[in-house]
Amino acid sequence: MFRIALCDDEAAELDKLEHMLLSWSGQHMECEFSVERFLDADEMLCRILEEGYSPDLLLLDIYLQGRQGMDAARELRKMGKRCGIIFITSSKEHALEAFGVDAVQYLLKPVSQHALFPALDRFIENMKAKKRYILLKDHGMKRVELHDIVCCEAQKKSQCISLADGTELLLNMTLTKVYEMLSDCREFVKVGISYIVNLEHIDNLNAREVRMDNGKMIYLPRGAYRGLREQYFDYYCREEEGETWAL
Numbered sequence: 001m002f003r004i005a006l007c008d009d010e011a012a013e014l015d016k017l018e019h020m021l022l023s024w025s026g027q028h029m030e031c032e033f034s035v036e037r038f039l040d041a042d043e044m045l046c047r048i049l050e051e052g053y054s055p056d057l058l059l060l061d062i063y064l065q066g067r068q069g070m071d072a073a074r075e076l077r078k079m080g081k082r083c084g085i086i087f088i089t090s091s092k093e094h095a096l097e098a099f100g101v102d103a104v105q106y107l108l109k110p111v112s113q114h115a116l117f118p119a120l121d122r123f124i125e126n127m128k129a130k131k132r133y134i135l136l137k138d139h140g141m142k143r144v145e146l147h148d149i150v151c152c153e154a155q156k157k158s159q160c161i162s163l164a165d166g167t168e169l170l171l172n173m174t175l176t177k178v179y180e181m182l183s184d185c186r187e188f189v190k191v192g193i194s195y196i197v198n199l200e201h202i203d204n205l206n207a208r209e210v211r212m213d214n215g216k217m218i219y220l221p222r223g224a225y226r227g228l229r230e231q232y233f234d235y236y237c238r239e240e241e242g243e244t245w246a247l
Contacts, residue, residue, distance in 0.1 A: 004021065004058075009039055013088075054081065060085055090109045138171060
């Protein structure tokens with residue numbers, strides 16, 4: 001079941017969005033989802049941070065009373081939350097900023113089914129594709145979604161897997177073995193002899209270091225930057241071929 005969060009400071013707008021979601025679900029009987037409504041961003045962030053709520057998709061207004069929607073989106077990314085975000089707002093002003101938080105779509109009010117439904121279709125298809133798992137042995141078997149893996153670091157004879165929610169798993173196997181388990185997925189690349197990184201979680205990359213979106217810093221060995229940069233751009237160029245991002 002997918003979890004969808006709606007955040008708008010006008011109850012009438014929340015009603016409209018929820019009604020459209022119900023209409024969309026009538027065309028997708030195989031796709032079950034739950035909806036939670038929030039009238040302000042701080043309430044939503046508190047629910048996520050303190051109660052462990054983790055939406056798969058967030059429909060978020062930018063102009064809110066109190067904390068603005070764009071600020072809330074940035075805070076979510078700092079938490080390591082990779083949920084899809086569809087901004088729903090009355091102005092085109094923040095469209096470029098939306099790229100910075102990996103928004104799925106940027107829709108202008110009043111939102112129509114014609115605009116919203118294709119965005120939902122595309123998001124659900126991407127979610128289904130990304131629901132890939134790996135079984136890891138860490139004090140018992142643990143099923144981990146691949147898109148939640150940020151990086152893997154060699155620590156002597158063990159490997160430390162860092163997850164998007166801040167969890168770390170310590171595995172008693174070689175880095176080579178871990179990479180064999182991940183190598184069919186283009187987003188995972190080796191960096192030197194000590195790291196495997198998920199390209200989807202890179203926040204910043206320069207000649208000296210990589211900063212992951214969970215705050216972890218990886219210092220690049222000599223000669224590693226050029227190859228990593230090429231793999232990074234190659235991955236995202238291929239990902240975006242044939243796909244448009246509409247404003």
